Amino acid sequence: MSTTESPSLFNDLETLSTRQLLEGINSVDQTVPQVVARALPQIEALVEATVARLGAGGRLFYIGAGTSGRLGVLDASECPPTFGVPHGLVVGLIAGGDTAIRKAVENAEDDAEQAWRDLTAYDITDKDIVVGIAASGRTPYVIGGLQQARQHGLATGCIVCNADSQVAAVAEFPVEVPTGPEFVTGSTRLKAGTAQKLVLNMLTTATFIRLGRVKGNKMVDMQLSNAKLVDRGEKMLMDELGIGQDEAARLLQQYGSVRAALAARQ
Known part of the structure; x- marks a missing residue:
């Protein structure tokens, strides 16, 4: 058995x-x-x-x-x-x-x-x-x-x-x-x-x-499919770039993903 x-x-x-x-x-x-x-x-x-x-x-x-x-x-x-x-x-x-x-x-x-x-x-x-x-x-x-x-x-x-x-x-x-x-x-x-x-x-x-889908310890390629994930993405950008939430929100909206926003600013 x-x-x-x-x-x-x-x-x-x-x-x-x-x-x-x-x-x-x-x-x-x-x-x-x-x-x-x-x-x-x-x-x-x-x-x-x-x-x-x-x-x-x-x-x-x-x-x-x-x-x-x-x-x-x-x-x-x-x-x-x-x-x-x-x-x-x-x-x-x-x-x-x-x-x-x-x-x-x-x-x-x-x-x-x-x-x-x-x-x-x-x-x-x-x-x-x-x-x-x-x-x-x-x-x-x-x-x-x-x-x-x-x-x-x-x-x-x-x-x-x-x-x-x-x-x-x-x-x-x-x-x-x-x-x-x-x-x-x-x-x-x-x-x-x-x-x-x-x-x-x-x-x-x-x-x-x-395969490179995480940066540091963050899900930089996650889909921004709801308010919680958008908020998480903004916080990632704030932490990585030392910026405020308004700027993080603008970057996320402009580039569509955390990875793309980081690449544009670094």
């Missing part, structure tokens, strides 16, 4: 008070960063491979099912507003299609051929990299997609939460974060999902810093 499916270390959950439930969940959650830390060498290798592919004009694709697929879609959707990269540079694909983001699609993850069909709809090439996300490490949708990707010369990676899994075996750059039994037996949206989210944060954040 996979460790993510092994019995919870807690019993009779329905008899516990709210405080006891929260303390139990919190106690097991604290183990997740330690597991991720042990996987840093694997994460480093995956980041380096991703930087190389994106730097050469390729794209990053995530494939996954259920919670894992939703996390990939989430990470992909946050890259354009955060780093100012084009939509389509990072793509999240989920078994069952976009409907499955909000509602489970029965048996979608069991089709080992569908992921490659989903990928080919994007005119995928050997410049791209495909990362499979699967807590169990045995999802047919992910296994099949990675196998086909490797056969067609693409770089492949994965994020799994069980050791020695089928998914890791077919990925060139596997990341294994074995999170162990869940608080509620088998509910991998809990610890496993948290671990996957942490790794995804690292993957795209480190990749786009390496």
